[in-house]
Amino acid sequence: MLEETFPQVLAAAREGAEWAWVRLYRELAPPVLGYLRARGSAEPDDLAGEVFLQVVRDLRTFEGDARDFRAWVFTVAHHRLVDDARRRARRPADSVAEVMEPEPVTEDTVGQVDRALALERVRRLIGQLAPDQRDVLLLRVLGGLTVAEVAQVVGKSTGAVKALQRRGLLRVKQALAEEGVPL
Amino acid sequence: MSDGDAYEDEMAMLSRPSDRDLDGLIAGRAPDDGGDFDELASFVRELKQAFDSSPNTTTEARHLHAIAAAARLATHSAPLPAPTRPAPAKRRLWARPLVLAGALTLGLFCGVAYAGALPGPVQGAVADVAGNVGVSLPGAHNDKDDGAQNDKPAIVPERPQQERPTGPAQPSGTRGLGTPARQESGQQVGQKDVESGNQQAQQQQGQGGTENQRGDDGTNGNTGDQGSSGEQGSHGDDGGAHGGSTQSGGSQGGGQGGSGDHSRGDGNPGDGDN
Numbered sequence: 001m002l003e004e005t006f007p008q009v010l011a012a013a014r015e016g017a018e019w020a021w022v023r024l025y026r027e028l029a030p031p032v033l034g035y036l037r038a039r040g041s042a043e044p045d046d047l048a049g050e051v052f053l054q055v056v057r058d059l060r061t062f063e064g065d066a067r068d069f070r071a072w073v074f075t076v077a078h079h080r081l082v083d084d085a086r087r088r089a090r091r092p093a094d095s096v097a098e099v100m101e102p103e104p105v106t107e108d109t110v111g112q113v114d115r116a117l118a119l120e121r122v123r124r125l126i127g128q129l130a131p132d133q134r135d136v137l138l139l140r141v142l143g144g145l146t147v148a149e150v151a152q153v154v155g156k157s158t159g160a161v162k163a164l165q166r167r168g169l170l171r172v173k174q175a176l177a178e179e180g181v182p183l
Numbered sequence: 184m185s186d187g188d189a190y191e192d193e194m195a196m197l198s199r200p201s202d203r204d205l206d207g208l209i210a211g212r213a214p215d216d217g218g219d220f221d222e223l224a225s226f227v228r229e230l231k232q233a234f235d236s237s238p239n240t241t242t243e244a245r246h247l248h249a250i251a252a253a254a255r256l257a258t259h260s261a262p263l264p265a266p267t268r269p270a271p272a273k274r275r276l277w278a279r280p281l282v283l284a285g286a287l288t289l290g291l292f293c294g295v296a297y298a299g300a301l302p303g304p305v306q307g308a309v310a311d312v313a314g315n316v317g318v319s320l321p322g323a324h325n326d327k328d329d330g331a332q333n334d335k336p337a338i339v340p341e342r343p344q345q346e347r348p349t350g351p352a353q354p355s356g357t358r359g360l361g362t363p364a365r366q367e368s369g370q371q372v373g374q375k376d377v378e379s380g381n382q383q384a385q386q387q388q389g390q391g392g393t394e395n396q397r398g399d400d401g402t403n404g405n406t407g408d409q410g411s412s413g414e415q416g417s418h419g420d421d422g423g424a425h426g427g428s429t430q431s432g433g434s435q436g437g438g439q440g441g442s443g444d445h446s447r448g449d450g451n452p453g454d455g456d457n
Contacts, residue, residue, distance in 0.1 A: 016258030018251045025247060026237075034234035045238060049246045056253040119233045125226065140209045141230055162202065169200075169208055173223045 002027045006066035032077050034142045051077045071149040133168030
């Protein structure tokens with residue numbers, strides 16, 4: 001786990017050691033990329049790359065342990081996501097063109113279709129949430145952040161995050177009951 | 184109770200799961216005593232499985248390459264100094280006295296130029312420049328000339344002799360016949376004319392003088408009177424009447440000729456004596 005060796009990895013990353021950055025990237029890129037995808041980013045891979053580049057540039061300003069570093073990286077990702085959404089809102093034509101790009105077809109077509117259907121269902125259920133509820137649930141589930149860390153990321157109090165989490169989960173439960181089809 | 188758009192059995196659902204239960208649900212575990220949340224816990228697991236995926240090899244290689252380059256750049260480059268605000272503040276600090284001194288100098292220069300106290304060429308140049316923008320300032324030479332004229336108002340500059348009516352055109356006896364009262368009257372008229380305006384008198388001098396020269400027989404007195412202003416002619420007429428001379432026309436001519444500067448000659452006691 002990263003928590004145990006985080007001080008050494010962080011010091012090496014500050015010195016520019018490539019292995020340290022590979023370690024940090026492989027530890028945090030999957031949840032960050034998943035959060036960006038779940039939030040509906042048009043280009044999650046590029047956005048994830050921008051997030052880590054900003055982390056590299058601003059690493060000298062960071063102080064804390066592995067949990068703090070994780071929350072900090074997700075804070076950067078959240079802000080990047082908000083900025084990207086605003087930028088694309090001003091250019092709706094570009095975002096539509098990018099969303100309609102077809103994904104590459106692989107040999108495992110059946111499995112891919114199943115995953116695509118499941119992903120579509122999850123997206124539809126998440127889409128029924130309020131934006132704040134969705135952010136809280138995704139940061140909690142995909143980011144693995146605590147309530148306090150999520151509160152730090154989204155800039156709300158822990159009580160507000162708890163309320164959003166509760167209402168979000170109950171809203172998903174209600175939507176599942178309305179569908180009548182278990183996942 | 185809740186409104187129609189609220190969740191069904193909202194209060195019951197809110198009171199049921201505790202924070203601990205919610206933390207378990209976030210981790211994909213249903214509460215021990217709640218079978219109603221199995222579907223929700225399953226959804227959370229599906230959510231995590233659907234989106235928690237590593238980037239593909241190509242994307243990861245591209246990202247790591249960019250990260251390594253950025254890390255080298257961030258390591259070898261010195262920290263960028265924050266934009267310092269003291270620099271412009273200092274610049275403003277030492278610029279303020281300069282601006283103040285410049286404004287003060289400009290104001291002083293304008294004041295001196297308005298007073299006409301600048302050196303001659305400078306004053307003239309400034310007056311020309313100011314005149315181009317519609318501001319009238321005293322010029323370098325005009326002031327001196329004007330001042331000289333004002334200093335000696337009773338002296339007629341560059342008065343040719345032919346303008347004086349004391350030639351053969353007007354007998355000296357005519358004036359000599361004038362009483363002191365006439366002389367005083369002529370003097371008063373002459374002074375009044377001087378005060379009334381030199382320019383008009385100068386323009387009429389030639390005409391009046393000519394008429395005076397021609398009016399030696401007295402018949403042209405009216406002509407001389409016409410050459411001058413009527414008021415001046417009446418003074419001359421009065422003077423002639425006081426003088427009791429039949430050559431009052433000539434006196435008129437003399438009086439008219441002196442309506443400007445010439446009357447000064449008539450009114451001059453010295454002229455009368457002559």
